[in-house]
Amino acid sequence: MSELCPATAAELAQALADAASRNQKIRLGGNFSKPGTTAGDVSISTRALNRVLTFEPKDLTISVEAGLPYAELTQLLNRHQMMIPLDPPWSAQATIGGVVAANHSGPRRRLYGSARDLVIGMTFATLDGQVIQSGGMVVKNVAGLDMAKLMIGSYGTLAAMATINFKLIPKPAGSRTFCLTAPTLEAAMQKRDEILRGVLQPVALDLLNPEAAELVGLPAQWSLLLQAAGNAALLDRYSRELSAGQMIGEEVWPRVQEFTPMFLAAHPQGRVARFSTTLTDVSEPYRVWRGPMIARAATGVLYGYSERPLSLPAGLKMVIEYGEALMPWAQTGSDYSAMKRVKQMLDPKGLLNPGRLYARL
Numbered sequence: 222m223s224e225l226c227p228a229t230a231a232e233l234a235q236a237l238a239d240a241a242s243r244n245q246k247i248r249l250g251g252n253f254s255k256p257g258t259t260a261g262d263v264s265i266s267t268r269a270l271n272r273v274l275t276f277e278p279k280d281l282t283i284s285v286e287a288g289l290p291y292a293e294l295t296q297l298l299n300r301h302q303m304m305i306p307l308d309p310p311w312s313a314q315a316t317i318g319g320v321v322a323a324n325h326s327g328p329r330r331r332l333y334g335s336a337r338d339l340v341i342g343m344t345f346a347t348l349d350g351q352v353i354q355s356g357g358m359v360v361k362n363v364a365g366l367d368m369a370k371l372m373i374g375s376y377g378t379l380a381a382m383a384t385i386n387f388k389l390i391p392k393p394a395g396s397r398t399f400c401l402t403a404p405t406l407e408a409a410m411q412k413r414d415e416i417l418r419g420v421l422q423p424v425a426l427d428l429l430n431p432e433a434a435e436l437v438g439l440p441a442q443w444s445l446l447l448q449a450a451g452n453a454a455l456l457d458r459y460s461r462e463l464s465a466g467q468m469i470g471e472e473v474w475p476r477v478q479e480f481t482p483m484f485l486a487a488h489p490q491g492r493v494a495r496f497s498t499t500l501t502d503v504s505e506p507y508r509v510w511r512g513p514m515i516a517r518a519a520t521g522v523l524y525g526y527s528e529r530p531l532s533l534p535a536g537l538k539m540v541i542e543y544g545e546a547l548m549p550w551a552q553t554g555s556d557y558s559a560m561k562r563v564k565q566m567l568d569p570k571g572l573l574n575p576g577r578l579y580a581r582l
Contacts, residue, residue, distance in 0.1 A: 222247065230352045230383035231345055234263050237381060238350030241572055249377040251288050251316030255323065256543055267318050270383060275358065278303065281389040281528060282341065282358050287318025287382040295445050296460040305390045306333045308474075310481040318382045321364045324374030327478045328425035330449065331519040333364055333390055336373050342368045342386035372565060376577045379567045393450035397422070398457060398473060401445040401466040406430075409443040410504050411520050416447065417500070420457060424450045426519040427477060428503070429465050433526070435511035436484070437476040439469075445518065446473065480515060481524065485543060492544035496523040496537055506537055561582045 226231040240247050240263050248261035251268055270286035273294075277283070280302050285294060285469035286502055287437070291311050298304050308327025309320040312370040321343075326335040333339070345368075355368035372382055386475025416426060421538040435441040460468065476483070481493050496506040496519045506523050507514055516523040524542075558576075564571070 222261060222264050224266060226266050226269040227301050228269040230270070230346060233265070233267065233270065233381055233383055234346035234350045234352050235346050237346055237573075240569070242346040244570065246575055247572050248447055249381055251319040252290070254311045254314035254316075254319065259574050259579065261454055261575075265381065265501060266295065267316065267381065267383070270318075271316075273297065274384060275376075276356070278389075280358075281391070281566075282386065283310060283389055284342075284384055284386045284418060285317055286384050287321075288316050289318075291315045291317050298389065302392045304392050305339055306390055307339070308478045312478065317385060320374055321374060321385055322377050328427050328446075328474060328496065328517065331426055332422070332424045332450075332467065335519045337370060339390075340373060341385050341388050342367055343372065343382055344384045345369075345372055345380040345382045347543050348470055348572065350562075352383065353380070355363060357385060377574045378578045380562060380571065380575075393424075395450045396450040396457055396471065397456050398461070398469050398471050399447045399449070399463045399466040400469050400473075401463070402440065402448065403443040403445070406443060406504055406507050409445055412445050413503075416445075419462070421449070421455075421462060424448045425474070426517070428516040429477075430507060430510075430517040431512045433480070433515050435514055436471055437480065439473070446477065448474065475535070477515065480513075480526075480545065484526045484567050485511070488526075490544075492527045492529075493537050494525040494527070495540045495542045495543045496525065497521060498523065500512060500540070508540075509537070519568070 225236045227236050237247065241501050245262035248259055248264040250266060250401045267288035270288035273289065274286065275284040281334040291309060294317055306331050307320055307325060309315055309325035321336045321340060342358060344352055344354045346352050353368065371379060403414050405413060413426065413428060415518055427445065429444045430436065431441040431443060434444040449456055485491055498505060500521050503516055503518055503521055503523065506525060510525045512528065513526040514523060
């Protein structure tokens with residue numbers, strides 16, 4: 222399979238159009254750092270689209286090309302005390318386009334949101350050779366159809382992102398991490414509820430079952446990890462009000478962030494499932510899962526890890542995110558029908574990353 226690395230948005234659009242004119246199936250990506258990439262007749266990579274186009278620190282905005290490595294972008298923003306706090310897995314290898322295409326987020330989603338909250342515009346190339354612009358370089362875009370939202374989380378099955386514009390978040394003055402342990406799931410959830418009802422609102426609040434806690438270097442107990450960020454006075458207040466918890470090192474968060482690639486490296490036949498629940502029902506997946514599990518306990522997103530093929534628990538909204546022979550959604554509804562219609566409009570022949578989106582689109 223040949224691989225093309227276009228260096229401009231126009232070249233990217235032309236490469237897509239040429240492949241489409243020959244009815245070639247296209248393997249589209251950046252560094253192809255994540256498992257589950259599809260086969261194709263031609264491979265198109267955005268890795269040569271790796272420039273910072275516009276950086277306006279005073280306006281808290283930046284525009285970058287999709288092939289820019291996420292780690293390189295993070296280093297640049299760190300020098301200016303700013304951040305795009307998506308905390309994706311495979312952060313050392315992934316491109317920013319790949320992070321957005323997979324809609325990856327991590328522990329700090331609790332306060333800062335996901336890519337849908339941080340992306341303010343983009344340009345993308347379509348199979349008919351067009352370069353489309355959506356949004357712009359202002360933090361609030363309210364006019365017109367926001368096509369960029371369609372691209373976020375589409376895994377490259379609709380079009381190829383060329384440039385992405387972000388709103389930036391100033392880095393806090395400092396941060397501290399606390400670990401609150403509990404003997405049971407019920408006791409851990411009670412601690413979570415007390416925190417959510419409190420005045421202080423943490424940056425991150427993750428719940429690890431004993432199996433997951435042990436794998437990130439903590440004692441094998443139900444562990445509620447809390448990250449606080451702000452000035453010294455605020456952090457001292459957290460220390461006083463969380464006196465029942467243990468203050469631990471910040472190095473635990475990279476291990477939580479990279480839990481998925483770490484687990485799949487150790488278990489090549491493993492599966493990674495993502496559950497979506499209400500805040501009230503966060504405990505339910507833990508009751509049926511056998512294996513490590515990590516919850517974004519203040520957002521209702523959970524990740525379960527299994528060393529072997531698994532059956533789908535009934536009554537829970539779950540998708541298999543990673544694993545050999547990706548399995549489709551457990552349930553399909555009106556959302557899936559809408560996605561099929563969008564796919565038909567932008568890629569009627571099913572040429573772009575066929576089957577990459579949960580083995581169906």
